[in-house]
Amino acid sequence: MVNATLALLHTSPVHVPVFEGLRDEDHPGFELRHLVHEDLLARARAEGPDAVADDIEELLVRTVAEGAGVVLCTCSTIGAVAEARAAAVAVPLVRVDxxxxxxxxxxxxxxxxxxxxxxxxxxxxxxxxxxxxxxxxxxxxxxxxxxxxxxxxxxxxxxxxxxxxxxxxxxxxxxxxxxxxxxxxxxxxxxxxxxxxxxxxxxxxxxxxxxxxxxxxxx
Missing domain, CATH: 3.40.50.1860 (Rossmann fold)
Structure with a gap:
């Protein structure tokens, strides 16, 4: 895989500038696409991570269909569920932790x-x-x-x-x-x-x- 587009799945907008800054320091010029879904963390906290599994799967499939080659999940609470659903639908996902x-x-x-x-x-x-x-x-x-x-x-x-x-x-x-x-x-x-x-x-x-x-x- 060469220069695939990287999409980052966040559950808080505060992570966007953090990863932009790290990109500028360590990987200058590398393009990042940020997806912020605060609702996923809110529901996962209230109902458990499995409650958002279907939503995550749908989001991952759509994100790849829109051009992402790899997805980085930056939320530790939903990371395991995201990783499991990504494997099930053959979507390349990296769990940040x-x-x-x-x-x-x-x-x-x-x-x-x-x-x-x-x-x-x-x-x-x-x-x-x-x-x-x-x-x-x-x-x-x-x-x-x-x-x-x-x-x-x-x-x-x-x-x-x-x-x-x-x-x-x-x-x-x-x-x-x-x-x-x-x-x-x-x-x-x-x-x-x-x-x-x-x-x-x-x-x-x-x-x-x-x-x-x-x-x-x-x-």
Whole structure:
């Protein structure tokens, strides 16, 4: 596949400038097509990710029919469902948090999954365990919900949002790596001072999708 069009499926408009910025830094000139569907996350939180599976499948098929060669799903809550439905209909999809999970597994046995939405914890934990199984490694996964951080994010209090997450990460003990489960948490990776890898998903996820499209990538 050479220079396929990349569509990004978001559940918040705040992700658009984040991935545009990463594109400009790491993959200059690479074209991105952004699809924002906030309703998918709202329904997935209220009814469970499976409730939006049919809608995701329809959206993926339509997006590819409209010219996308690869789809990058940037939402961790619906990532597993999107990946499963994409495979069922033979749509090429990259789950933004899969490269992050693989990096966390490679860093050591004890992995902490930190999230600001409870609906993200189980899918991300399952993903880390899946990556560990594929790598033939044993992992101990703990999960941490940062209470109040999502409300700060929704209120556009980005400083408060990042501070709560970084404080939760720095309070961890006995872990080999930390996964910031949602793309919206990425800025906290640089704020945390815990002396282990604190890994966020946007940069490695975009890199994987660009490579899937046949584009060049900086390391």
């Amino acid at each position: 899969r490269p992050m999970a693989a990096a966390a597994v490679a860093a050591g046995r004890s992995v902490a999954v930190v999230a600001t939405l409870e609906s993200t914890l189980a899918p991300t934990r399952a993903l880390v365990e899946e990556e560990a199984a594929q790598a033939g490694r044993q992992v101990d996964v703990t999960t941490v919900l940062v209470k109040g951080a999502w409300e700060r994010f929704e209120a556009d209090d980005r400083e408060g949002h990042v501070r709560l997450i970084a404080d939760a990460v720095d309070a961890l003990e006995g872990v080999d790596s930390v996964v910031l489960a949602q793309a919206s948490m990425a800025d906290a990776a640089d704020r945390a001072t815990l002396p282990v890898p604190v890994i966020s998903s946007p940069r490695p996820g975009l890199r994987a999708a660009v490579l899937q499209c046949g584009g060049d990538s900086k390391s």
